Amino acid sequence: MRYTFGLVLALSVFWLINSGHYDALLLSLGVISVGAVTLIALRMDVVDQESIPLHLLRRIPFYLLWLGVQICRSNLDLVRRVWLPGQRSTPRIARLPLPQYSDICRVVYANSINLTPGTLTVELAPDHLLVHTLSAEGLAALEEGEMSRRVSELEQ
Amino acid sequence: MTLQLTVITLLVVMLIALWRACIGPNVFDRVLAANLFGTKTVLLIAAISYLHGSPDFLDIALVYALINYISVVGVLRITELRNEHAPGDRRG
Amino acid sequence: MELAVNIVLLSLLVTTAAALVLVRGLLASIMLTSIYGLLSASFFVIMDAVDVAFTEAAVGAGVSPLLLLLSVAVIGRHEARNAGARPLFAVLLVGITGALLIVGTLDMPAFGRADAPAHLHVAPRYLLLSGEETGIPNVVTSVLASYRAYDTLGEVIVIFTAGVAVILILASGTHRGSARPHSAPVDTKDPHTILQVVSKTMIPFMLLFAFYVQFHGDYGPGGGFQAGVIFASGIILYGLLYGLPAICRVIRPPVVELCSALGVLVYGVTGILSMLQGRPFLDYSVLADDPIRAQQIGIMVIELGVGITVASVLIVIYYAFANQFETNGN
Amino acid sequence: MMLDWVSGVLLLVGSFLLLTGALGFLRFADFYARIHACGVTETLATSCILLGLLIQSDSAVPQFKLLLILLFVLLSSPTSSHALAKAAWNAGVRPRDNRGKQPLPLPPGEH
Incomplete structure (x- = not known):
């Protein structure tokens, strides 16, 4: 029920932002559209804590801030690698353990790895990740596990 | 001025992506190039709409942002189906 | 600026079309087709044809590569070399048709001319009166x-x-x-x-x-x-x-x-x-x-x-x- | 005036990153490395350019739309990189070293 309400709220905001016309006709069409989409979404069974992660909302801004800094840092590293061809890069492919319990946290972790250039999730199995990194240092940073720990903290 | 520079850069990037799509070497490089091309088109349309001073083109960029990755999902599913059909193939 | 962007986009379009003809392997052709669609959409945006660009965007980015991919999944992804075909005849036919089309364009008014027939017939009425007659911007x-x-x-x-x-x-x-x-x-x-x-x-x-x-x-x-x-x-x-x-x-x-x-x-x-x-x-x-x-x-x-x-x-x-x-x- | 400067700098940084990504895309020898190069252009460059445009805009609706575009690009671009890497892995493409010559050692259990 909470998730349905959250979805309706998000969809209404999406409609109002996009529409830009607030007369009676378009607003009522908006209500009908949001209703229809919610109905289809419920039939598709996509309204749950994975698609509407309400329980993460409180902690996620801090995480995103930290992730933003990481993205900038790894971008700088990649810029150096591209423009200075002398640098020896040593690509690696490895398995990482997955301590997270819920699918949503696994996905946040995997997609955070994808968002930072230089590291890439190739496969997400129930108990491990297969990652490809552009350099040995990138793999070492992931294996150290700070990102994984921060993602796990999101759920608490 | 910087807006013009951005548009030129985007066109150069598109040219490189097209080059990669032509030479390959394997199919996935071409898919990657097409995907890169898609996101660059989003940016190009957004930038051009500002260059023209008519930001209502943004709807088009929004469509791309929403549905651009469907074709990649399609590629993934189809390579999988082909592997299921040919049991001799390797699976990861 | 606009002219330059137009020229670049059009030459990219021609390059993509040429690559489409030359490339072997159907998946590669599909990807080039989708690039072709994306380029046309950008081109339409520059020509101010926003609705057409929108259609091209919606069709070219998602559905059309997808349907092509699905058909490739059904028929297999390698283009068969057709032994019995006579490319000379096809080239001749395409050449003649292309030449006729180019001759046809010679009669057309220059692009953007104000006195082109398309701008004199009903277009002014649509542009001037459609807002009043239908109430739609x-x-x-x-x-x-x-x-x-x-x-x-x-x-x-x-x-x-x-x-x-x-x-x-x-x-x-x-x-x-x-x-x-x-x-x-x-x-x-x-x-x-x-x-x-x-x-x-x-x-x-x-x-x-x-x-x-x-x-x-x-x-x-x-x-x-x-x-x-x-x-x-x-x-x-x-x-x-x-x-x-x-x-x-x-x-x-x-x-x-x-x-x-x-x-x-x-x-x-x-x-x-x-x-x-x-x-x-x-x-x-x-x-x-x-x-x-x-x-x-x-x-x-x-x-x-x-x-x-x-x-x-x-x-x-x-x-x-x-x-x-x-x-x-x- | 100040905002114009910020916007210009953001656009310049974005363009530079785009060029970097494209160059990497052209030069890296291995398919997986090329996905990384695209990753640069997708995340930070897209954010920079869209934010630069957002600052130039003076009405609310386009600004919100640009934010929405940014949000959806940030959601979908890492996902499509992953989908592509997975598709290549499933099809038997294995990563190679930075010169594209030797295959990389795989973790135990993979083949």
């Missing part, structure tokens, strides 16, 4: 759905016919005349957790965006065609990730087949309603007392018909294709 929508409603009806019927043709060609022997799935669920030993979770979040917004495009065609770029394509993309994405049986439980094939006809019916009935009142076919003025209000209602109703038909035909085509390759494996 977007001229493209009022031309498409009111002044040229016959043509649009024809287009919708073409799309409907395409859907029927696909069903007739791809229907299997056991379920004749239908694309209803009868296959086992797809193998799920390799779950797409990331894709499923992200798509779960995106699909409702895609569907709502389709509704937004449907109902805001009066004000900005958009309308039934684009909305139908976007809606179908959302549904097809769900089908790709959760399998054909799951999507068929959400939207049952008989319902979609019915809807594809329903859209055409809505369009046609609107036209017949005005005939019953003694007015010409598709004259909306009978729908309300105020003629401008009547135009707006008429345009909205037929755009809805267009949207329903386009969305359902695309979904029907997807069902037929997916059914084909999911059963071929067994």
